Structure formats: C-alpha cells, structure tokens
Amino acid sequence: MALSTKAKKLVAEITKGDLKLGDLKKRGAEIKKDHDLAMELWSTGEYYPRLLASLIFDKKLLAEEVIDQLAADMLEHDLKERSQLADWFMANQLAKDKRLAALMTTWEENPSPILRRLFWYHQARLRWVGQTPPGNSAELMVSLEKNLATAEPEVQWTMNFCAGQIGIHEPKFRARCIKLGKALGLYKDEHVSKNCTPSYLPEFIRIEVAKRE
Template sequence: MTDTAAGFTLDTVLAALAALEDPKMRAVNERHGDDHGVNLSRLRALAKRIKIDPALARELWATGETAPRLLSLLICRPRDFDADELDRMLREPSAPKVNDWFVNYLAKKSPLAEELRLRWFDDPDPTVAAAAWSLTTERVVKQRDGLDLEALLDQIERELQSAPPPLQWAMNETLAQIGIHEPALRERAIDIGERLQVLADYPTPPGCTSPFAPIWITEIVRRREG
C-alpha cells in the first residue's frame, strides 16, 4: 500500500469512494452499462484533493473496479505508461465510461498516441479499433498532415454501416470531423452520411447537435461561418 504526499492511501481512497456511493446514481449509471454509483463531479473533486499520484493511480486501476479506475485515470500521468502497458489496459474488460476516459484522458494525452493509433487500427477487437478511430479523429481535428483522408473516407464508406456500436460511433465521429475540418471533402462526407443513414434516428435532446453526420457537419460549419 502506497502512502501519498497528501496522506491518501489505497484504503482511505476506497473508503472515500464507498462514502460517495449513491444507489440512485448507480441505477442511472447501470442503464448505460456503468457499474458504479458515484457522482462524477464528486469523483473529480476527490481527484483534485489527491492531485497527480502515479503510484496510487496504478493501485486503483489494479482493483479492476469501475469507480477506482475512473479516479485512477484522473490522477495518473500519461507519460508514465509504455505502449504495451496501455495496450493491455485497453484490452481489459471495463465499463463504457472507463473505456471512454481511458481513451480521452490517457491514450490521447500519451506521447505514444500516434504509435498506439497505428497499432490499434483495424484490430479485430471492436473496442480496440474504436480507440484507434478516436485517436484518428483527434488527428483530423488537430494535425491532419500525413493522414490519407480520402482513404479514411473509403474505409468508413465500406464499414460504417455494419460496424458494432462502439466502433460505429468512433468511425462516425471521424466522418463528421473530416467534413467539418476539410472543406474539399465536406460534400463527400455529407453524401456518405446521407446514403448510410447511420445514427439518423438517434434521439437528440433539444439544444444538442445530432450525431447524424450530415446534420452534425452542417450545423457546426454554420456556427463557425455564421
């Protein structure tokens, strides 16, 4: 058990998480496949108290439990993990929220992000392939140079409609971001979305942008150019 500079140990942190457990919150989360009952705002507040603590982060991840793993991802240091370790972590069974935070808070912030993107692309595990597409979306938005966007659209056109849900969602996001950020390919991206109709019927709350790529692209471009 590691003693942290702020006085937190694995036992004290697990006790703090247990105190945050709310049966009503668990019921809500379980409808989305997340087996924990901790309010995420309170989880973030606990992470701020702990601050960055790589050793404790590893101990929390090793519990295999959802709430500790979420906290682990908030207090870890991405550069401390090598590619094989990150690959192993991604392949471990985890709740959807853990997977989402792993990709966004750890993989995307790792100095090995591009190595991981190439390693995971076209992996037979849809969760792993989805992570690669999320990293691809990050490059589309921030650093498109060197990406073959036409080839990405070709693959999306072939595979999006039949992809399993996590992978489909990630590929659809890449499609939308190519349309948003690359004017020369915008018409093609919208056309692919219109023909495939992926997420066309997705229920979208008032005031939110639909994940249906043609609507998503058109709305964001309108806002930017308006």
C-alpha cells in the same frame, strides 16, 4: 491485488453512490499522479475507481502491454461505462504524451475494439482542435466507407464522429461524408436532447458548418 489502506479509504469514498464525475475529476486533480495507487484502483474492477485511475496513471509507465491489458479490462464493463473509461483514458493520458499519441495512430486494425475506438476518436480530435487536418483523410474515408456499417457499437460511434469532423473541417470531403451518412442512416432516428448536436452525419455536418460561417 491486495489494497493498501490508502486505496481502501479512497475506494470507500468514491463508491458511496452519490458521487458525480466532476467530483472524481477534483479528486484526481488533488492526487495528480500516483501510478501505484492507480493500479490498485484499477484492480478493483469497479467503474468509479477505474475512472479515477485513468486520471492519475503515470504516462511514462504505460507500456504497450499495460495499455493492452487495460483495454481488455474495459470490456468487462457495459457499453456506456467502457466508452467513458476509454475516452477518459485517451483524454487524460494518451493524448497528452507524444509517444502514446503516436501509438494510437497504429490501432486502426487492432483486435481490441477499445483501441480501435481510440484510434478513430484520436483522428477526430486531430481535426476539431483547430489545427490543420492531417493528410490521411482520403485513406480514412476509404476505411469509413468500407467498415463503418459493420463496426462494433463503441467503434462505430467514433468512426461516425470522425467522418463528421472530416466533413466539417475539410470541404473537399464534405459531400462524400454526407452521402455516406445518408446511405447508412446511422443515428437518424436517435433522440437528441435540446441544444445537443445530432450524430446523424448530414445534420451533424450541416449544423457544425453553419456555426463556423
């Protein structure tokens, strides 16, 4: 896609090398919504322009086939970048629209690991935002016990996070989530920075439950 003068200037501005994510968010807040510009930025294939695009898409124009293509494009990036792109896209677009949020609930078995990541992240989010957890936790637990061990890295992390949120917010599943974490040992040896919560399920659940007591 040939870039407009506006898009070229913006790409030059945000790819200087010293930009912080907070600066991108400020830029996105200034632009607000500009779907055509977002598509231009996305077409560059570059990380920062795509992050900014994820802030300024028009939700009404995000048809399912467009989302499928964006998810496929994210796989061009390394694990860290594509995970960040997916999470910003969910937080700033999908989770803020009832139609798109409903669409996320259909992605558990989607061929795209990006969309499966977002399915699980959305399910986790439904539990940590303070509302009554949805009534599908028993079904999710069956899927977690069956598939968590072998999921792709970007999907596995959000599945594990969702299991943690179920264990934290739904006491009847807590022991089962802890047992799953112990059995798999995922993230048990992960280095955790000071004041950060570990991803290892038994510790994650223990610490977060204690905060709420």
